[in-house]
Amino acid sequence: MVSAVFHSPIEAAAEAKASVLVRPPVKAGVAGVTKAAANDESPKASKAPVDWGGIALKVLAPIAGIALLVGIWALLTMKSSSFPTPAATFAEAVKVFSDPFYSKGPNDQGIGWNILFSLQRVAVGFGMAAAVGIPLGFMIGRFSVLNHMISPLISLLRPVSPLAWLPIGLLVFKAANPAAIWTIFICSIWPMIINTAVGVQRVPSDYLNVARVLNLSEWKVITRILLPAVLPYMLTGVRLSVGTAWLVIVAAEMLTGGVGIGFWVWDEWNNLNVTHILIAIFVIGIVGLLLEWMLISIAKRFSYDDL
Secondary structure: OOHHHHOOHHHHHHHHHHHHHOOOOOOHHHHHHHHHHHHHOOHHHHOOOOOHHHHHHHHHHHHHHHHHHHHHHHHHOOOOOOOOOHHHHHHHHHHHHHOOOOEOOOOOEOHHHHHHHHHHHHHHHHHHHHHHHHHHHHHHHHOHHHHHHHHHHHHHHOOOOHHHHHHHHHHHHOOHHHHHHHHHHHHHHHHHHHHHHHHHHOOOHHHHHHHHHOOOOHHHHHHHHHHHHHHHHHHHHHHHHHHHHHHHHHHHHHHHOOOOHHHHHHHHHHOOOHHHHHHHHHHHHHHHHHHHHHHHHHHHHOOHHHO
């Protein structure tokens, strides 16, 4: 993947064009037969067959998996009065999403507001983590002294549970919202640091030797050599970090209160409203899936394998 950065599609096209120009001439008779065969070829024969198997695998298989989950859920709740059935959960979800942005006070707001407040906290904490983690990953991968200095600290702090960081945030910031953002920041920074550093360390030494021969500045080495090569690794770290941030915010909001999807889950548990908890679980999963899909799309857009 790294070597593909220095093979421009324009150069590849130029080589292909040159190979076409140096081909030996085709005999007139053979060319005439080929041209006639191309003219006689029907449009139906030129079309590629539809891959019905691939379409079924991509569309029908996920639907079958969801149907299987709902079926097992329905069977398990047939004789249970304490746990809501899929039909009852769907009916309640229609009511919840019929007015998702109502507001009846600071602690009684629709699910739409709770999702937006959670996403806002995730955006702030995740953005701060990216602003610190990506440059730090470049420096760790670039300078071996810094790598040996900080790597033990990362190995020590990375496994710490998010709930262990939350009291530190409450102690320092004296407020729930900054404490939740702090928890997101400290928990989502590690994948970006590690993946960026690994990407820098895997850049072939020949590229850096050429940079030394050309006497390139450190800024040009980073922007012209390291950044294009490290970009796929960096985007992988970003994708892992946003998933971690979305997981952390739910746990943090359960403890800090206020407005947010995590607080909504905890508040519904205090009200013994299990149906709303199930709705929140599906909402959390769908939002996390959308965030993951968005970052995968961005990663594919900047992937050098597609060039």
